Structure formats: structure tokens, C-alpha cells
Amino acid sequence: MKTRVLFLCLALIFSGTQVFAQLSKKEKKEWKKKAKEFAKNPANLKTLVETKQVVETDNSALKGQVSALNNDVSNKSAKIAELEEQIAKMRSELTSTKAELAQLKEAPPINPMDFSKGVVFKVQIGAFKNKDLAKYFDNNPNFGGEATDKGEQRFTIGVFRDYWEADKFKKYMRDMGVKDAWIVPFKDGQRVEIKDVLEGVVADKK
Incomplete structure (x- = not known):
């Protein structure tokens, strides 16, 4: 039973032989020691596993929030682009209106009741x-x-x-x-x- 717990500890800690192989001899020795301690105290191992699950759940939730924020940013960027287009259109209309106003000031329309003009x-x-x-x-x-x-x-x-x-x-x-x-x-x-x-x-x- 202890052997199984020991292997489970090593699997949880290193998540694969590749990570374990990258450790130095000193690090391997230290982690084997920790694995034996978990084998002697399954409660600590249970806490570790549950903590890992909580962290993974939180990580998944955070990824979902990041995805939602990215979508929100994308939507806001599209809205900003739309508003900028509307502003450009209004500026163009304002320029045209100013030009018409300037033209009217230079040559005001003839008042139909002012017979001294035209x-x-x-x-x-x-x-x-x-x-x-x-x-x-x-x-x-x-x-x-x-x-x-x-x-x-x-x-x-x-x-x-x-x-x-x-x-x-x-x-x-x-x-x-x-x-x-x-x-x-x-x-x-x-x-x-x-x-x-x-x-x-x-x-x-x-």
C-alpha cells in the first residue's frame, strides 16, 4: 500500500518522467524523501491532491474570465470603430454646413419682400x-x-x-x-x- 502511495506521490509531484529526469541528483533525493513522507501520511497527500484540484479549477475559471474579457475587448473595439466612423461622418457634415454658412454670409439669399435687391x-x-x-x-x-x-x-x-x-x-x-x-x-x-x-x-x- 505504501509503495502505491509513494508512486502516486511521485506522479503528482513530477507529472511525468521527463520532469523528473530534468532534476539534479540532489533534487531527486529531496523529492523522494518528500514522497516517502506523503506515503507515511496519506492525509497530507489527500490535502495536496485536493489543493491541486482547486488550483486547476481556479485556473480553468481564470482562463474563462480571460476569454470573456478578450471577447469584451473585441466588442468594445468594434464599437469604438463604429463611433469613430460616426464622428468622422459628423465632422464631414459639420464641414459642409460651415461651408454653406460661409457661402450664405458672402451671398445671403434674397428676401422676397426686399425689392431693393435682385x-x-x-x-x-x-x-x-x-x-x-x-x-x-x-x-x-x-x-x-x-x-x-x-x-x-x-x-x-x-x-x-x-x-x-x-x-x-x-x-x-x-x-x-x-x-x-x-x-x-x-x-x-x-x-x-x-x-x-x-x-x-x-x-x-x-
Whole structure:
């Protein structure tokens, strides 16, 4: 019985002849002595075996935890990559928005109610001498006029961004008896020739 216990001790301690063969003579002698002590006291051997089993169980559990941590790190790395991609996309959108904002600051959109900017069309109803109606201009944005070199006052009614709306209004005025009603274009508050804006008007109609 003791011989069996002795061999079992040696097997547990060295886990194979290869490890045992690597020991020096002094180490072999010391471990043989320890094996004999375990053979004399099986309780100590039992404790050693149980301790070894506990250590192996703990080692297996730790390996499982390490594997789980590696998976967690991998998942977090994938999440970080996804977030970095989203951040890059948002930065790109922010850059585009800033560029659009800068463009708007350089060339702000025309306020449709600010007829002093851009091209507008008015319907002139006549040119008269000795008729000063300028006092009505400020309070009536749809009624305007301008003086000519000949001492006449040109009067206009209506302000339109769309040429064809102005043309429709001109026809209404003629139907009402204002036979001299015709369209005059203005650009940035200055009267211009119809040919200077006619190309854009025709293109819009098409």
C-alpha cells in the first residue's frame, strides 16, 4: 500500500518522467524523501491532491474570465470603430454646413419682400409732367415713381419677382383702360433694359 502511495506521490509531484529526469541528483533525493513522507501520511497527500484540484479549477475559471474579457475587448473595439466612423461622418457634415454658412454670409439669399435687391418687374402706367405723387411712395411699396431728365414723373404699380405675373397684371391694367401700361425691369433698385434680363425670363418660362 505504501509503495502505491509513494508512486502516486511521485506522479503528482513530477507529472511525468521527463520532469523528473530534468532534476539534479540532489533534487531527486529531496523529492523522494518528500514522497516517502506523503506515503507515511496519506492525509497530507489527500490535502495536496485536493489543493491541486482547486488550483486547476481556479485556473480553468481564470482562463474563462480571460476569454470573456478578450471577447469584451473585441466588442468594445468594434464599437469604438463604429463611433469613430460616426464622428468622422459628423465632422464631414459639420464641414459642409460651415461651408454653406460661409457661402450664405458672402451671398445671403434674397428676401422676397426686399425689392431693393435682385431683379424685379414693375408695371408703368404713365409718365406725367407737373404731377408729383412722391409723398405716396413711402407708405405704398406697390406704388412708385421716378423723375426723368425731361421733367416727367414715371409712375409704376406693383412689384413682382416673376416676369409672367407682372405680364398678367399689365394685361389687367390694359383691360381696365390703362392702354400705356407696360413692364419695366429693375435690378438692385436700378432701372435696366428688358433685354438685360429677358434671357433669364425666357429660360424660366421653358
